[in-house]
Each structure stands twice: as C-alpha cells, then as structure tokens.
Amino acid sequence: MIRIKSIHIEEFRGIRDLTLDLGGKNFGICGPNGTGKSGVVDAIEFCLTGNVTRLSGQGQGELSVKGHAPHVDHRANPDMAKVTITAAVPSLGKDVTITRSVKTPRAVTIVPADPKIQTIIGELQSHPEFALSRREIAKYIITPPAQRSTDVQTLLRLDRIGELRKALLSYANKCKRDAGEAERAQASAETELKTALNIPTLDRKKVLEKANVHRSVLGLPALTELIPQTSFMEGAQEEGKDAKKTVVAKDVALADLTTLSTAIHSGEPDDLKVHRESALASLKKLKEDEKALSLARAHGFITAGLEFVTEDSCPLCDKPWDADELRAHLQAKLLSAEKIGTLLEKIGNANDAIIGVLGDRAAGIRKAAGYAAALDPVVSRAELDAYTKVLGDAITALKTFEDDHSMIEGAIAVLEVKWWEVPEDAQTRLDETEKGIKALPDRSAKDKAIELLAVLQDRYERLLVAGKTAKSMTARNATAQHVYDRYNTVSNTVLEGIYDAVAKEFTEFYKAINDDEGMFVGELKAELAKLSFNVDFYGRGTFPPGAYHSEGHQDGMGLCLYLALMKHTLADKFTFAVLDDVLMSVDTGHRREVCRLLKTNFPNTQFVLTTHDRVWLQYMKTEGLIRKGQFFGGWNIDTGPRIWDDKDIWAEIQEALDKDDVPRAAALLRRYLEYISVVLADNLRAQVEYRGDSSYDLGDLLPPTLNRWKDRLEKGIKSAEHWGHGDAQAALEEKLAEAKILITKSNAEQWAINKSVHFNEWENFMKTEFKEVADAFKALLDHIRCQNEECGGYPYLTPRKGSSEQLRCSCGAININLKTK
Amino acid sequence: MAEFKNEPISPALKKVLDEFVTVLHSDEEIDNEAADRLDALLRKGKLPKHDDLDAALSTPPKEGKP
Numbered sequence: 001m002i003r004i005k006s007i008h009i010e011e012f013r014g015i016r017d018l019t020l021d022l023g024g025k026n027f028g029i030c031g032p033n034g035t036g037k038s039g040v041v042d043a044i045e046f047c048l049t050g051n052v053t054r055l056s057g058q059g060q061g062e063l064s065v066k067g068h069a070p071h072v073d074h075r076a077n078p079d080m081a082k083v084t085i086t087a088a089v090p091s092l093g094k095d096v097t098i099t100r101s102v103k104t105p106r107a108v109t110i111v112p113a114d115p116k117i118q119t120i121i122g123e124l125q126s127h128p129e130f131a132l133s134r135r136e137i138a139k140y141i142i143t144p145p146a147q148r149s150t151d152v153q154t155l156l157r158l159d160r161i162g163e164l165r166k167a168l169l170s171y172a173n174k175c176k177r178d179a180g181e182a183e184r185a186q187a188s189a190e191t192e193l194k195t196a197l198n199i200p201t202l203d204r205k206k207v208l209e210k211a212n213v214h215r216s217v218l219g220l221p222a223l224t225e226l227i228p229q230t231s232f233m234e235g236a237q238e239e240g241k242d243a244k245k246t247v248v249a250k251d252v253a254l255a256d257l258t259t260l261s262t263a264i265h266s267g268e269p270d271d272l273k274v275h276r277e278s279a280l281a282s283l284k285k286l287k288e289d290e291k292a293l294s295l296a297r298a299h300g301f302i303t304a305g306l307e308f309v310t311e312d313s314c315p316l317c318d319k320p321w322d323a324d325e326l327r328a329h330l331q332a333k334l335l336s337a338e339k340i341g342t343l344l345e346k347i348g349n350a351n352d353a354i355i356g357v358l359g360d361r362a363a364g365i366r367k368a369a370g371y372a373a374a375l376d377p378v379v380s381r382a383e384l385d386a387y388t389k390v391l392g393d394a395i396t397a398l399k400t401f402e403d404d405h406s407m408i409e410g411a412i413a414v415l416e417v418k419w420w421e422v423p424e425d426a427q428t429r430l431d432e433t434e435k436g437i438k439a440l441p442d443r444s445a446k447d448k449a450i451e452l453l454a455v456l457q458d459r460y461e462r463l464l465v466a467g468k469t470a471k472s473m474t475a476r477n478a479t480a481q482h483v484y485d486r487y488n489t490v491s492n493t494v495l496e497g498i499y500d501a502v503a504k505e506f507t508e509f510y511k512a513i514n515d516d517e518g519m520f521v522g523e524l525k526a527e528l529a530k531l532s533f534n535v536d537f538y539g540r541g542t543f544p545p546g547a548y549h550s551e552g553h554q555d556g557m558g559l560c561l562y563l564a565l566m567k568h569t570l571a572d573k574f575t576f577a578v579l580d581d582v583l584m585s586v587d588t589g590h591r592r593e594v595c596r597l598l599k600t601n602f603p604n605t606q607f608v609l610t611t612h613d614r615v616w617l618q619y620m621k622t623e624g625l626i627r628k629g630q631f632f633g634g635w636n637i638d639t640g641p642r643i644w645d646d647k648d649i650w651a652e653i654q655e656a657l658d659k660d661d662v663p664r665a666a667a668l669l670r671r672y673l674e675y676i677s678v679v680l681a682d683n684l685r686a687q688v689e690y691r692g693d694s695s696y697d698l699g700d701l702l703p704p705t706l707n708r709w710k711d712r713l714e715k716g717i718k719s720a721e722h723w724g725h726g727d728a729q730a731a732l733e734e735k736l737a738e739a740k741i742l743i744t745k746s747n748a749e750q751w752a753i754n755k756s757v758h759f760n761e762w763e764n765f766m767k768t769e770f771k772e773v774a775d776a777f778k779a780l781l782d783h784i785r786c787q788n789e790e791c792g793g794y795p796y797l798t799p800r801k802g803s804s805e806q807l808r809c810s811c812g813a814i815n816i817n818l819k820t821k
Numbered sequence: 822m823a824e825f826k827n828e829p830i831s832p833a834l835k836k837v838l839d840e841f842v843t844v845l846h847s848d849e850e851i852d853n854e855a856a857d858r859l860d861a862l863l864r865k866g867k868l869p870k871h872d873d874l875d876a877a878l879s880t881p882p883k884e885g886k887p
Contacts, residue, residue, distance in 0.1 A: 482850055
C-alpha cells in the first residue's frame, strides 16, 4: 500500500485547481457542507481505482464517472479532469506519481513504471474499501444479514473461498453424476448379459454353465473359470468359419425385445412414480420461490416490504390490510437458502433415478432399432430413433437443470410428460420388428451356439469395461466428495476463526471508544448465505445494532467493524484509509477515544479524515492524530473550494504580534487556552467548580487543571517511591519542579488575586509583556504534552472513572503509575 | 459462477489453502502428490476447471507398472 504525500486535482467534481500537501501523514479536511471535501475523497478514489463509488454505486443508475466526474463546465472535455497523487511506497522505499484522467478512467500513468509499484496500485484498485463514507457505514451495521454476508465476504475477499468451494462442489457433483451413470451402465450391461443367457441373476457359476452348454454343442471343452481374459468363443472361430453369417441372433434378439416389451407394458414403475412426483412437486415449489427470491434480489422487495408492514394500511396508498396476514404471506415466500439446498438435493436424487430409467429405456429402444434395421426387408427405425431422441432430450433437460438451476422449465416439462408410454408409431415398429425376427428361419444348433457365444462374448466384454469404468468412477467420486468435504470443513473452520477474530477485534475497538460499556460484546455469526451481527445492549442481551443503539453508537460500531475487517483483510498492507465524514455523529464524549483508537491501533495507517466540525478537527490535532489539516471555507461554481491554511496557533499569535496587534494575539491565546483547558480538565479529571449552565471560562478551568497536573505528578512520585523505582521517582520529581516553575511563569495561579496579570487584561499588555505570557503558556503546554514527535498528545488518566491508576499518553511514552497498592 | 480474476490470493484464502493442504497431507485417502498438485492448482488464482481437477487428483500409474 501507499502513503499519500500530495494530491493535485484539476477540473474534477466541484474542484477547479487544488493541491493538498499531506506529507505522507494523517490529514484532516474541515469545512462546512458543500465546500468540496468529498470532492477530494472522490478524487483520491478516482486516481487510485479509476472509479467514483458515489457515481457508480448502487442506485446511481443515471450517473457515470465519464459523464459526471468532470467539473460541470467541462462535461464535454473529460480530458481536462485529472488527478495526480504523489505517494510513498513504504514497502519498496520508493516514491510514485499516479495520474489518471476522466477521459480514460481505466488508464493510469504510473511513474516510475516499476512492476512492483504497478502491482501495489493494482491491489489498491481491488480494494476500493480504503475509502469509507458515512453513508457506507450503514452497510456494515443496518444492512440485512444476507447483504452483510455478501458485503463482508467481498471486503475480506472471502468470496474467493466461496468460489473455490463452489468449484469443488461442482466437480464433486459431476463426479457423483458420472459415477451414477457408470453404475447404471454397468447395471444395464449386466441386464443385457442376463437377458442373453436367460438367467435371473448373474453369478460366475451360472454364466459358465450356460456358456458351456453352447460350447458342448460345438464339441468344445468346458470353460472352468470366469476371469477377465475368458474367451467364450475360444475354439468356436474354427467351428463357425463355414457358418452362414447373420446379423441378428434370433433368440437373443427376441429375449431383448421381450424384456423391453415387459417394461413398456408394465407402465410407470412404482418407485419411479414416487421419484417423479416428488421431483415434480419440489421443482414447482422451487419455481414459485425462485420468483419470490428474484424479486427480493432485484428490489429487496419482500424484505423491504416486511419492514413496512407495521401499520394497518399501505403507507403508499393507505389501502387497509391485515398486517399479520400480510406479514405471514411475505415470510412464507421467503424460503430460506438452507431449505433450498435441501430441496435441490432431494430433486437431484430423484432426477438421478429418473435419468437411470430413461437411459435404460433409450438403450432398449436403440437396440430394437438396430434389430429393425438389420432385418431383411428392413423395418423403418426412424420412429424408434425419434422416440430415442425424446428420451435423450429428457435426460439432457434433467442434467442441464442439475448444472444450472435456472433451467427449471425444461426439467418440469420432462416430469410432466408420460415418456414411458411408447408413441403409437414407434410401438408399431417394435411390433413389426418382433414379427420380422420371429419370422427368421431357425438356425442349426451349431450356428445358434456360435451366435450365442458371440453375443455372450460381446456383452461380457462390455460388462467388463462398464465394471472397470464404474469402479474407477466410484473411486473418483469418493475422492472428489472427500476433497470437497475436507475443503468445506477447513474453510468453515477458518471462516469461523476469522469472524470470531473480527468480532473480538470489533468488541475491543468499540469498548475503547465507549469505556462506559465495559461488558459490551459483539458477535458475528455466519449461517448459510447470511452473516448475523448482534451487539450487547447494556447487559440485556445481544440484538442487531439498529434495534436499540443510538445513531451515534451505530456509527461508532460501523467504524469499528470496518477497521476490524480492514485489519484482517489487509493486515500490514492497511497503510491508507479515507474516512469521509465518518466521525460526524460520534458524540463529544467519545471523540478523543476515537482519535486514540486510530492513532494507537493503526500507527502505520495514513488516515485522511474529513469533517464539517472545526472542533472535531481540533480534537484530532490535540490528540496528535493529525498534524496537518486544510480548512475549506466556502465554495462557488467558478472557483471551487475556498481554502485557507490551518496554521499553528503559536505561529498565528506571533503573526499578530509582528503586526503589533496584541488584542488579536490575546484573543487567539485565550480562545486556544479555553479549548485546551477543557481537554486537559477532562483528561486529568480536574476538580472544577460545577456550573449548571456549563459556562466555564478560562479562570474556572485552567488553575484547577494545573493544580491537578501537579497533584498527579506528586501521586506518581509517591507511587514510584512505594514500588522502589528510584529512576522514575527522580524523573518525576524533576518534572514536578519544572511544572512548578512553568506554572508560576504563566501567572495562572495569580489570576484570582492579582488582577493586573488576569487574562482579561492581556489585550492591554505591551507587545513584549504579552510575548512573555504567550511564551510561558507555550512552554507550559509543551511541558505537559508527550515529547515523542510522532505522538505529541496530552496525557490522560485511566480508568476514566474510579481511582485513577495510570497517567499516560496514546503512544505510551508517558506512562506514570499512580497505584500504591 | 462469478469470474475468478487472476489476482493474488487474499490472506483469508491463503489461510484456508494452507490448512487445507495440511489436512490433505494427513489424510490417508488422498495421495500426497495429488494433494500438492491440487494445492498448486488452487493457488493459481483462477477457478479450476473439472479437467484440471481430474488431472490434479488422478494418480498416474507408477513407472514399471502397466
């Protein structure tokens, strides 16, 4: 992944010409609604992926990147709309420039054209989830379980796991069908051999007995064993060399036709009827449900409809309805995926049995057609071939349905037709064929024996081949089923592990930003084709997030789930994310915790955060989440966003002093100290006099906060002494001494007793006097904050309630033990 | 079935395939060489076709045997 150093945007969305210097660090963009913040987010997404979700996502049918990504004045000149990102690729230690124009959104220019860099950009393209808007949070939280399953699986690239599972299942199903077909072919070959020998059951002894009867007619020695190499014709070739050749062995042919005729006249076999009726009923049920499911898939119609069935009338036309009845009706239409799976298996089993019988019938008719054509004069086989084709088509229709369940109509048609009833014209041909065979002259005993041994040999060899094929297909099927079962078990176990890990991570994240919910727990439970997400509600049980939690909490959950998922998806590649207005509804009490969460749990991820709330941006800076930001102060169609620099407060104060504007410098310092006093008072749990109107001025907040700072350092010294940590004690004593000097210099403790140093008087100070005040506060605040350049945050007490145990900062560089027990 | 793009395999899929090949190796019903061939096939980043799976899972006759 990458870290963005700068971005240059031209004629893109609402932006005319804008360059932002992110420096590869976290970056905040702040401005009122409609000032172009999201345009920057769109530009980043576009440059890295060639797409803008906002223009191409669900429900954006009329919008397109090419048509609507250029600035409105350049709709006809998409080549003018382009975005260039300069980024660092930490894993390669290289920089890259990525440029993309709306004219050719799929073409990206990457400089240098290093294949490794191209691979990384390619990966970004396949992970557009690096950009998360507030609107998209909903998809993780209040989406239906089936849709969540799809979204989460797509995000985690779990769809690949499912696709491989489907491929292995498809292969296993094919092997099962092939094995079934091979078994049926073997059974059919057995039947043919039994028919030729006129024996009810096939065993080696009887086969040999029958064959030896015919061999004895020819004066040939009896065969003593039946092995694959057995030749029933051994020695018969010599005997038969003078025999008149015939193409139809009369007795065998009559036996074959008798078997066929018996099957035809017995109508639909009972067991087949059971299978056919069962399959037909199931297919019709599936067909009805498929309609309902397609509606649900296309429009979320039924699911959405169910949500609206809460009143006594339709919310659109006010037509009264019976809510209970309508709800039951809609729910009945939603056949669960699990039920569909069971149903398909049932249909598959019934179809296999039907295909077997259809195959036997087709083989019998084909054989009869062969006899018909071999007679002299010939009997027309066309009608028999036509019937064979009908049977073949029926087999194909059932097999097609097994491969593609949308081909349901063909399968239903097969099951509704009485294919076992032979068409009249075909029956006529069968009768003529039988008559023709019966009319054949009887052969001599020797010739008959040769004919029968030849048929026997042929059918025996076919049975051997069919048996070998069936054995191999059975073994192949067993392997395929075994492999599929193993993959299924392994993938389910791994997925459950991933979901558990994500849920655990989510829970930790959520608890980190809501420490008042210590017992909170989140659960991700995967069921067939859906992923349920339930969260604890104050120990009263677990429910879907939308059930009881406030919108603010739901947003927090969405962010936490997103972060947990991204961490598991990208692991150490999660180095970049854009959070567009995602933090908007996080309430004030949890903002710093969110900043700390992002900062401490994702130290290697560059976040670009947009907000319309200046205070939020300030929190991000105070907590050290961002160092730089950009204010968007307005927008118009001709110039795009109006921006100004987010200056460092001390630089701004100095700027005012350089212009001899002490009142402005004083106002800036006072406003900043008021803000920072609130942060510090909260962080240090300062003992401030309570005011019902929450109207605290600097004098109310800062002195008790600074006292608290000294008090906590003293507490830390006592703790270090108690535990015998001499070095820590010495360091804290030094820190306390420094604190006392700096606080004295700031005069904050004197405000109440010496009006001339009161902050209300700062605007009347001389420039040099005020400079001393400003420098004193800067030194004091620098003294309190973490000295680690990467952190720079203000320390805070943990836990937030009860006896404080630790004074620490986000990075842990400040970590003062306060416990003495 | 969705088109399986020729992309690098995800960490989640890698985890599944790593466990899968370990399970197959400890499975007496699956030949180790077949397990390795199947593993290599599934890691190609493409959806395997039936013929590919047949080739991977079938045990070729050993040399010297008919």
